[in-house]
Amino acid sequence: MLESENPSDDLKSSIRATVRSLGFDAVGFARTAGEPQDARNLAAYLAEGRHGDMGWMATTAERRADPRSLWPEAKTAIVLGLNYGPDVNPLALGNRSDRGAISVYAQGQDYHTVMKKRLKVLGRWLTANHGGEVKVFVDTAPIMEKPLAMRAGLGWIGKHTNLVSREFGSWLFLGEVLTTLDIAPDASETDRCGTCRRCMDACPTGALPEPYRIDPRRCISYLTIEHKQAIESDLQAKMGNRIYGCDDCLAVCPWNKFAVPTSHAALRSRPNLAEPTLAGLALLDDSNFRELFAGTAVKRTGRDRMLRNVAIALGNSARPSLNDIIKALATDSSELVRDSAHEALRDRQEQHLE
Ligand code: B12
Ligand code: SF4
Numbered sequence: 001m002l003e004s005e006n007p008s009d010d011l012k013s014s015i016r017a018t019v020r021s022l023g024f025d026a027v028g029f030a031r032t033a034g035e036p037q038d039a040r041n042l043a044a045y046l047a048e049g050r051h052g053d054m055g056w057m058a059t060t061a062e063r064r065a066d067p068r069s070l071w072p073e074a075k076t077a078i079v080l081g082l083n084y085g086p087d088v089n090p091l092a093l094g095n096r097s098d099r100g101a102i103s104v105y106a107q108g109q110d111y112h113t114v115m116k117k118r119l120k121v122l123g124r125w126l127t128a129n130h131g132g133e134v135k136v137f138v139d140t141a142p143i144m145e146k147p148l149a150m151r152a153g154l155g156w157i158g159k160h161t162n163l164v165s166r167e168f169g170s171w172l173f174l175g176e177v178l179t180t181l182d183i184a185p186d187a188s189e190t191d192r193c194g195t196c197r198r199c200m201d202a203c204p205t206g207a208l209p210e211p212y213r214i215d216p217r218r219c220i221s222y223l224t225i226e227h228k229q230a231i232e233s234d235l236q237a238k239m240g241n242r243i244y245g246c247d248d249c250l251a252v253c254p255w256n257k258f259a260v261p262t263s264h265a266a267l268r269s270r271p272n273l274a275e276p277t278l279a280g281l282a283l284l285d286d287s288n289f290r291e292l293f294a295g296t297a298v299k300r301t302g303r304d305r306m307l308r309n310v311a312i313a314l315g316n317s318a319r320p321s322l323n324d325i326i327k328a329l330a331t332d333s334s335e336l337v338r339d340s341a342h343e344a345l346r347d348r349q350e351q352h353l354e
């Protein structure tokens with residue numbers, strides 16, 4: 001059949017052209033109906049308490065597993081990807097124990113803002129030109145974005161549980177425009193992990209004990225960003241200098257050989273967040289914290305949780321010159337920071353670093 005004979009194909013070409021002009025790097029179309037397997041996987045994850053402190057995952061479970069229960073009239077999900085590929089290998093910073101490692105995704109402008117702005121323009125264009133109703137989503141909405149993106153052909157869910165793209169490797173942010181328009185779905189992508197298990201072997205805390213199943217309670221991303229209390233001692237030692245998120249399982253994926261640095265200036269690493277000194281971060285008060293991380297995803301932890309992470313990273317550094325800085329944190333106004341600093345000092349005494 002000629003392309004123009006199918007109105008859905010014309011509509012798709014028109015959407016794809018607009019998506020490109022808005023600067024999105026990837027797009028695909030999927031039915032909104034969720035797969036029963038996703039609901040089962042989510043239920044098993046919640047039943048085991050893997051969500052830890054992320055109580056919102058349990059309270060939104062029903063809507064999360066099937067976008068139709070969020071919005072029954074929605075027929076099609078247009079799934080969008082933004083490439084945030086780094087210029088340098090993020091693993092290189094792991095060897096610099098006087099520096100704090102902020103994960104790639106958080107070193108530039110908050111991707112929620114960058115993505116949402118574009119999704120809204122696309123949604124408005126779609127209703128104005130092709131009718132229907134739209135709603136836009138990114139990350140925080142109760143939708144399982146990775147299975148949806150896999151069904152839309154953007155990539156597959158790798159053994160580290162993130163979506164891997166043949167074109168962009170590990171570095172793709174996801175967002176969606178849900179519409180009442182009935183658009184033909186794209187072909188789903190297939191799993192291309194094969195016998196590889198590099199991501200599982202690279203995980204410093206053993207948060208990937210089985211393929212495709214993460215235990216967030218051991219994941220450094222969860223511990224540094226979502227977990228609000230003190231972090232267990234055995235996990236602290238494995239965090240190294242990671243103070244916000246973690247990229248290890250993403251960075252070792254062989255599919256990154258196809259990845260390219262992001263073309264979005266807003267998502268590029270800010271120079272002062274690429275390799276900040278732990279000594280400098282330890283001095284942050286509330287107002288300096290907000291100033292340094294303005295407009296980034298990092299502000300989400302707030303100053304005290306960030307300083308807890310900094311105290312742990314200082315404790316993990318074998319540099320005796322950092323002792324006085326840890327001692328200063330041991331008198332911090334926040335109990336969380338004080339407790340983490342005391343623990344760091346105890347560890348250093350045991351290792352005769354003090
Ligand atoms: C909660 C959450 C987290 C939690 C938990 C992660 C998780 N995997 O559940 C924590 C805080 C740990 C986290 C960390 C990160 N996150 Co996050 N996170 C989310 C969020 C909000 C929900 C994920 C979810 O639904 N989990 C529920 C569980 C059940 O799903 P799952 O673990 O993905 O499991 C799937 C498969 O692995 C498989 N599966 C599960 N069990 C089993 C069992 C068997 C036997 C089999 C075969 C399969 C299987 O099926 C599930 C789907 O059906 C999404 C946004 C969204 N709304 O979807 C972002 C999202 C997944 N995160 C994202 C990012 C970037 C990250 C980090 C890279 C950030 C960082 N650098 O620190 C890390 C990566 C850590 C990792 N290895 O996953 C991106 C990922 C983009 C991409 N290309 O995939 C998302 C999509 C946000 C976005 N809009 O871009 N995240
Ligand atoms: S983000 Fe880090 S801690 Fe979490 S699963 Fe990946 S390698 Fe492990």
Ligand code: SF4
Nearest residue numbers: 158159193196199253
């Ligand atoms: S590192 Fe290997 S196993 Fe892990 S996601 Fe990439 S290809 Fe799959």
